[in-house]
Amino acid sequence: MGSGARGGLSRPMLLFIVIDALLVLTFLILLGTIGVNPGGGPTDGPSTPAATATASADPEDVDDVAFALPSGNIACTMGAGGVRCTIASYTYSPPTVPGCSGTVGHAVALDAEGFRFTCEDGTPGAASSDVPVLEYGEQESVGAWTCGSGTDGVTCTDADGAGFRLARAQWTEVP
Template sequence: MLRLRPIFPALSLLVLAAPAHAQSGPAGFQSPSKNIACQYFDYDKQNVLRCDIAAIKTRPRRPADCDLDYGQAFEMNARGPAARICHGDTVMDKSLPVLAYDEVWQRGGFTCKSEPTGVTCFNTDRRGFSLARAKQEVF
């Protein structure tokens, strides 16, 4: 019988000692159609909300300074303006809970509402975005 011995026994103790209240997955939600997903991040006490939309009718022109994907990702801080961003990743995650139509999600200064026509999110300054397959708008 082959016996395996951990290479880093102290590391395995750290994993076992993780607090029971640790978050088990990403904070955020996805729309019932699963076409829109939003995730909340706390970067050193700087709250950020990012939402991605998988399918859109018309993709905007990519800016010259963007060498990655453009047109389907939006981001904002808890204060200040929202923006469409240049990105090389996605926050689309099938493990995110579904935010049912006409339900509201709130966290860290952000409010989002899911509707049959899409998702609208805004921050404490009432700046944000509305995302739908037919049209995306930053306000």
């Protein structure tokens, strides 16, 4: 009698089951990674800025959030990687950014590397009317980043409380 008659599976049949199980597992992993929306298309694609973010177990799986302060002078975008804010008009003296031959003072960033002014090719205008407004006294959080809107400007920090305050008259690194 062969090995299949002893109550066990033959080696080719066992190999077939293992390969089949691996293929099914691979398919399920890919399906979960790509994701499918109810309309049948992939969920990856451009996201519409919103004034609120949803919590997610995976910090890389959060939607970017864009907002402007009520004055329209400051606009920010927050995502899993950090925060970037622009200011159209300011009266403070911006710092020097080594190696920058562009414009400094209109854009700041806060990410895993910390807070810094960024070198830009031009100057931003006021926030467009389609950017959601973060009213004074409200705050927004995405991943480890939180920004609050106030009459004294925008304050953005990381999970440890380090970050910046940006306003027309001054900028401050916090804490």
